[in-house]
Amino acid sequence: MLKMDITNTTVIGAGIMGHGIAQLIASHGYQVSLVDLNDNILNTAKEAIKQNLTQFFVNKGKITQDQADIILNRISMTTNLERAVLNTQIVIEAVFEDMDIKQTLFSELDKICEKDVILASNTSSLSITQIASRAKNQERIVGIHFFNPATVMKLIELIKGEKTSENVLKSAKQFSETLNKTVVIVNDAPGFVTTRLIYVLCNEAVKLKQEGIASTEDIDKAVKLAFNFPMGPLELSDLVGLDIYLHIGEYLENQLGEYYKPSLLLKEMVANNLIGRKRKQGFYNY
Ligand SMILES: NC(=O)c1ccc[n+]([C@@H]2O[C@H](COP(=O)([O-])OP(=O)(O)OC[C@H]3O[C@@H](n4cnc5c(N)ncnc54)[C@H](O)[C@@H]3O)[C@@H](O)[C@H]2O)c1
Known part of the structure; x- marks a missing residue:
């Protein structure tokens, strides 16, 4: 056709x-x-x-x-x-x-x-x-x-x-x-190119936050200014929804292995309904 x-x-x-x-x-x-x-x-x-x-x-x-x-x-x-x-x-x-x-x-x-x-x-x-x-x-x-x-x-x-x-x-x-x-x-591969890459970036940013390496604001600021990204990964996670990222992470871990395991903090935040903009609370308050 x-x-x-x-x-x-x-x-x-x-x-x-x-x-x-x-x-x-x-x-x-x-x-x-x-x-x-x-x-x-x-x-x-x-x-x-x-x-x-x-x-x-x-x-x-x-x-x-x-x-x-x-x-x-x-x-x-x-x-x-x-x-x-x-x-x-x-x-x-x-x-x-x-x-x-x-x-x-x-x-x-x-x-x-x-x-x-x-x-x-x-x-x-x-x-x-x-x-x-x-x-x-x-x-x-x-x-x-x-x-x-x-x-x-x-x-x-x-x-x-x-x-x-x-x-x-x-x-x-x-x-x-x-x-x-x-x-x-x-x-065809789970997460294709775009979802696999953005999930890894965002999950890693959540791990940095979890380990106390930098504040939410500084993680986002660093990524935006260092790489010329329009949005930081934590801000983006709030926009997309932490529940969506957790779902993607569990699927990628299941299909591709341990490397994609969602971070503990991501799981905890979803369990506490802190899933981002749609609930008015995530890494930031809205
Ligand atoms: N939201 C995003 O940013 C985004 C971006 C790219 C791709 N996607 C993908 O697009 C798809 C939809 O995501 P969304 O965010 O629009 O979800 P959504 O929950 O906003 O909408 C899904 C809609 O599908 C309807 N639906 C469910 N089962 C149905 C059926 N059997 N027949 C007809 N309608 C049915 C629901 O009633 C609902 O209105 C998902 O596969 C998602 O991964 C989402």
Whole structure:
């Protein structure tokens, strides 16, 4: 399949990533069918997209209100998966980061989608090969890893599963480039390139804090100024969520070995619900 064949898309999961991906894709002229488990979640997603278009695009003079309305009208919402994949050429999954949920979903998608439909996962760490393992046509399953916020971040990390075909990878790359993103291609491995690296940096920063080597502020300041990073690792951990990093760390340790073991402090903070911005307390108070 070539990029010009893609007009209709499906995004599954309308959470943080799913609604952002839907907005991004619709902004580039594609029709999007956005799926989630209930109407409340879908309505919240629609409101979030509407607000985002107004605040960051219309109010900043990047697009007109008419253009924003057109983008919004390209996105239809449904809780019916079979209806959502009718006429679609590419499905992008952005449901919870859970292997069993994703494996079940991809097996189902493989059954209900036409043979030439590309099936992509936006997982940030789970092996694409394992996600695809319960599906019959595993060659059409690929990782398309967007970053948060999907409308802003420039990178897409494409992940080639063991059975992903070259054709599917090529089409996924062409499609990603039509979204005005820069693409890197990586072979399947837990955490890929980006998640594995950022997890190691953040986990090591938490260990420095745990060992009393420097204060939270100084660890962040050191990394920002020494390496010209826009954010320090502890600040970033608060933003992403310490629970998410713990989940990633446990998966990487399980798949790749002891080296990736989450630090004691990370575990303690999650156990005490100090998980960052979403609970208003982590390494910093919000
Ligand atoms: N948040 C990030 O910064 C980020 C960045 C890159 C990738 N990711 C990945 O994107 C995926 C989604 O993450 P998120 O942060 O958007 O999660 P989220 O919890 O905000 O959203 C997940 C959504 O999926 C829905 N869902 C769950 N099971 C479903 C099903 N069977 N059918 C339809 N909808 C279903 C949930 O109701 C929820 O609305 C994960 O795999 C995550 O690893 C997240």
